[in-house]
Amino acid sequence: MPVRKQAFRLLARFNRAVLPKQWHRDLTKLTTARKLVTAYRYWVTRNAL
Numbered sequence: 586m587p588v589r590k591q592a593f594r595l596l597a598r599f600n601r602a603v604l605p606k607q608w609h610r611d612l613t614k615l616t617t618a619r620k621l622v623t624a625y626r627y628w629v630t631r632n633a634l
Contacts, residue, residue, distance in 0.1 A: 600629055604622055
């Protein structure tokens with residue numbers, strides 16, 4: 586497995602443990618900061634797969 590993919594998988598595990606989950610909230614009503622966190626989590630997840 587490439588090093589980049591391993592790094593993103595490790596980062597995804599860290600995100601699951603530390604960052605809040607947004608799936609139960611209406612994404613249109615999130616604050617700007619929460620939208621950034623959601624976008625960051627999505628970016629990491631896409632690169633980890």
